[in-house]
Amino acid sequence: MEFIINHETFNQAISEVSKAVSSKTPFPILTGIKIIADTNQLTVIGSNSDIIIEKIIPLEYDGVKVLEVLNRGSVVISAKYLSEIAKKLPNDIHIKGNEKQIITIQSDDIVTTLHGFNSEEYPMLPKMVETPSTRMAIHDLIELIKQTVFATSKNETRPVLTGVHMSFQENKLTCAATNSHRLALSEITIESNVNGSVIIPSSALHELLKLMNPNQGEIEIYISTSYIVFKSSSMTLFSRLIEGNYPNVVGLIPHESETAITMNTKQLLKGIDRACLFASDWKNNNVMLEMKDASKLKISSNSTEIGRIEEYQPILSSVGCNELSISLDGNFLMDALKVIKEEEVKISFGGSMRPVLIEPVNNSSQLQLISPVRTY
C-alpha cells in the first residue's frame, strides 16, 4: 500500500476518526486507525465498542488534487502516534506499508517508521444493504439532537435513560430525552418510509454533532435491530443501540395549566444564570420563581450562610392565576432555555408541585418539562 496525501486533509481526517478510538480497549488492534487505499479514494476508520467513524477522502476536493494512490492496500496504525505525527508534518505526506506491517511516513526529509497491525485482523464493518433507511437535512438533524441530548441521564442505573429515544413514524421523527427529573422533546416532519424507534447512546450523538457539517446537505439514516448508521457525503458514523423499553414520555405532558406566562428567552436565561450564584453550595441548585401580579416575575435564590440574590423581570403576557411560587433546579432551567432559539418563551405552571412546561412561542415542535424541587 502506498499513497501521497495533502497533509491538512490527512490531519483533519485522522483527528476526526481518532475521536472514536479509545486507548483503553482490550483489543490492541482497536487502538489503531484502519487506512484503506483504493484507486479512487482513501478510507479512514476508527472505532470503539460503541461507535465506528469512517471518513472517505476522494482524489480531489472541488478540482484540487489532495490524494494520489500509488498502490492499493490497507494498514492499521496506532491512532495515538499517527495523529501526533500527522499534526506535525510540514508538507504532503507519503505513506507506504509493506507486508511486514512496517509503515514509513515521509514528509520533506522527515522520515517516521511505525510498526503497524495486520489489517486483516481489523473487525468487519456492519453491512447496510437491505437495511431500511431514510434521508433528512443535516441541519435539521443537528437541531433535533441539540434540543434533546443534554437532557439524557448521566446515571447508568437506568441505561435506557442515558440515550436519546428516536421514533420514526410515517413522515415524522420524534426525539426524546429524560433523566426522570426533566424531559426534552422535539419533532420534525420528514419524508421517511421507516417505522419504529431506537435508543441511541448520548456519547455517539455528541460525536455525531462534532462530525456533521450543517452545510453538507442531506444525511442518510439506516436502522437495524442492533445499530444505527448516519451517512453523509464525507463520513459515516455507526452506533450501537441501547436495548430496552423507553418510558412513554408523551403521556407525561400536561394539557392544562393554572398559569401560563411568556418571557424574553435570553433575558430569562441570564437571570437564571445569576440566580445560580450559590449553585455550588446546593445539592440541587434551587432557583425560586415568584409572581404576585401579572406584570413581574421575581427570580431569586439564597443561602443562609452566604447571602441572597434576587431580581425582577417583566412578564410579556400571562394567562390564568396571577399568583405563583415554585422552586426549580436552575441548571435544568438554563439547559432548557439555551436550546430555545425563539425570542420569546412560554412557561406553563400546574401548581408548585407539578412539572413546569417550557415551549418556544409560535413553535409547537419543541417542548421541555421540568419537575419542581421540594424545598421543605
Added chain:
Amino acid sequence: MEFIINHETFNQAISEVSKAVSSKTPFPILTGIKIIADTNQLTVIGSNSDIIIEKIIPLEYDGVKVLEVLNRGSVVISAKYLSEIAKKLPNDIHIKGNEKQIITIQSDDIVTTLHGFNSEEYPMLPKMVETPSTRMAIHDLIELIKQTVFATSKNETRPVLTGVHMSFQENKLTCAATNSHRLALSEITIESNVNGSVIIPSSALHELLKLMNPNQGEIEIYISTSYIVFKSSSMTLFSRLIEGNYPNVVGLIPHESETAITMNTKQLLKGIDRACLFASDWKNNNVMLEMKDASKLKISSNSTEIGRIEEYQPILSSVGCNELSISLDGNFLMDALKVIKEEEVKISFGGSMRPVLIEPVNNSSQLQLISPVRTY
C-alpha cells in the same frame, strides 16, 4: 462604605486580584477580597500565604469616569462569590456595606446581598518606606522572567531551586533558574542602586507575568529581607522570598567547546518537537543529535516497540570537530529554544557527557545549559 463603579472595570480588577486568593487557606478572612473606598480611588486586595496582589482603580481612566465613591470605608467579601457575581452583572455596579458587614451589590434591578467579613481583621500589608528600590521597563522585566522561570525545579526537595534567583549588582540585574539538569541565565543592564540577591517563588512570577502590561512603562521593585514588591502604576504584587543559599550557577558555564554550530531557531524547535513523538513512552524523552559532517544535523528518536522518527536539518555554520553524537531531553531543548527570539541559535558541545550550551546568535545576555542524558 458605598460606591458606584463601571462593571467592566470592576470585573477586571476582581478577577485579577482573586487569582491570588486561595479557598484552601486556614484563615477564613483570606478567602475574601478587601475593598477600600477612598475619596479619590478604590483599592482591591487579594492574597494568600505566598503573594499579595493590590489593584488601584482611579476615579477615571483617560477622562472617562469609572468610579464614584459616595462613602469612604472598607469591606472584605468572599472572592468566590464576588468574582462570580461581578462577571454576570449587566451594568454599573452599586456596592454598599453597613456596620453589620452586610454588603448589597446592585446593578439595574438585580440585588445581591452577601455577608462580608470584618475588614479590621484583614492583615496589614508590609510597609515599603525606606525599603531600597530600583526601577526598570516592564517590558524588560517580562522578558527576563520568561527567559528563566520555566527552568525552575518542580520538586520541593531543594526549595531554593523552585524559585528564580534575581541578583542586583551595580547597574546589572541577573536572573537564573535551574532544576540541576538544565540552567537558564539572563541578564540586563539597569540603572539601580540596589545591591544583593533574592530567590522569588516561580508561582509569584507566573502571577506577575499575567498582571504586567508591557505597554505600561516602568515598574518599581522594592527588596526587603523577607519579601519583594513589584509596583506599577495600576497594580502592586508582594511576594515572599525563598530562604537559603542559591548555588553558584555562573561557575557551571563552560568556556570552551569541542564543537559549536549555528542553526535556524524555529526550524530546530519544530524538528525537536517532532522527534518528541515518542516522548510519552520515555521516562526522559530522549532526542538524539548527530553530526557526521559540517553540513547537516540529524535529529532522531526511537522506541523499539513503536518505531522511529528522524530528520536532517542544515547546519548554518560550524566550528571545531565535525563529528558529534549526543542525547538530550527533548522537552528541555524545546523549552530553551522557545524563549530565544533571535532567528539563529548557537549550540556548543563539549563532548557527549558534557552539558550543551545554547545561546542566541549576537546576544550574549541570555544563555541556556542542558545536561545530556545517559543512554546506556
